[in-house]
Amino acid sequence: MQISHHISELLFRYDCVTVPNLGSFLAEKISANIDKNTGEFTPPSKRISFNSQLKNNDGILANHISEIERISYEDALLKINKQVSCALEDLENNCLIEFSGIGSLTKSKNGKFIFELTKKENYLKESFGLTTIISPSIVRDNKVIPLKFNSNKSYSYTKYAAIAIIFISLAYFLGGNFYLDYIDQQNFNAQKEANNIIDSKIQKATFIISTELPAITIDVAKQIGKYHIVAGAFRVKKNSERKLRELKRLGFKARIIGQNSYGLYQVIFESHLTRKEAENALIKIKKSQDSTAWLLFKEMI
Numbered sequence: 028m029q030i031s032h033h034i035s036e037l038l039f040r041y042d043c044v045t046v047p048n049l050g051s052f053l054a055e056k057i058s059a060n061i062d063k064n065t066g067e068f069t070p071p072s073k074r075i076s077f078n079s080q081l082k083n084n085d086g087i088l089a090n091h092i093s094e095i096e097r098i099s100y101e102d103a104l105l106k107i108n109k110q111v112s113c114a115l116e117d118l119e120n121n122c123l124i125e126f127s128g129i130g131s132l133t134k135s136k137n138g139k140f141i142f143e144l145t146k147k148e149n150y151l152k153e154s155f156g157l158t159t160i161i162s163p164s165i166v167r168d169n170k171v172i173p174l175k176f177n178s179n180k181s182y183s184y185t186k187y188a189a190i191a192i193i194f195i196s197l198a199y200f201l202g203g204n205f206y207l208d209y210i211d212q213q214n215f216n217a218q219k220e221a222n223n224i225i226d227s228k229i230q231k232a233t234f235i236i237s238t239e240l241p242a243i244t245i246d247v248a249k250q251i252g253k254y255h256i257v258a259g260a261f262r263v264k265k266n267s268e269r270k271l272r273e274l275k276r277l278g279f280k281a282r283i284i285g286q287n288s289y290g291l292y293q294v295i296f297e298s299h300l301t302r303k304e305a306e307n308a309l310i311k312i313k314k315s316q317d318s319t320a321w322l323l324f325k326e327m328i
């Protein structure tokens with residue numbers, strides 16, 4: 028599918044990515060693994076699976092496509108629906124649907140979807156830079172000793188596996204921390220530079236202003252969550268304010284969270300701290316208030 032790369036990008040950030048009217052890709056975290064027979068060490072990763080029962084639109088994929096391709100949310104949803112319709116038709120004709128870098132989807136004779144994983148991408152961000160390695164055989168006194176794990180012998184080579192595990196864990200820990208420290212330092216430097224620029228502009232403005240300015244009151248909305256249930260987006264601000272009053276009369280903690288990249292004023296029913304809470308609330312709102320409501324992930328500044 029053409030939207031495969033969008034799904035792939037979202038799997039790095041979310042544990043569930045829903046393709047409306049088709050199903051959801053689920054990402055389950057799994058620990059590092061050691062194959063005692065081959066000496067193969069696999070870093071922590073995410074196991075990707077597919078569930079055809081979870082196909083109700085949660086807005087994540089459409090919102091992501093809207094932002095990346097700079098199109099409206101409605102156009103992004105139309106794009107998804109068009110590709111899903113083609114995919115369902117191909118599946119009915121016993122064709123294989125390929126999701127690049129993720130896996131393939133086919134349909135069995137009894138009508139069930141069969142997902143086959145493509146083991147090319149590790150979607151666990153914490154395992155960045157780590158790859159599968161195979162421990163070499165151990166050479167002692169010019170003799171090659173295969174790496175075996177035999178508990179019946181008085182001695183065991185499991186200590187070599189333990190050393191390798193410690194080495195990999197240490198490399199993972201140091202590498203991961205170094206990368207995170209580097210990112211934090213870059214963010215800190217960028218923020219510091221931005222603050223210096225702002226302070227400089229404020230100081231210059233102080234010398235230019237010669238008359239006393241009237242006092243103003245700024246109402247700063249308190250941050251109450253980054254998962255927002257969207258009621259609508261309006262080009263005319265008065266329409267968004269009218270919608271806001273309507274939602275507040277219904278008892279919702281409604282807000283206008285500013286304009287999106289297309290200049291539309293976004294009005295939300297309410298915000299939640301966790302995605303689980305937001306999804307439960309979205310289901311209720313769709314049933315009782317508005318079936319077109321959708322979930323937006325946005326960290327408010």
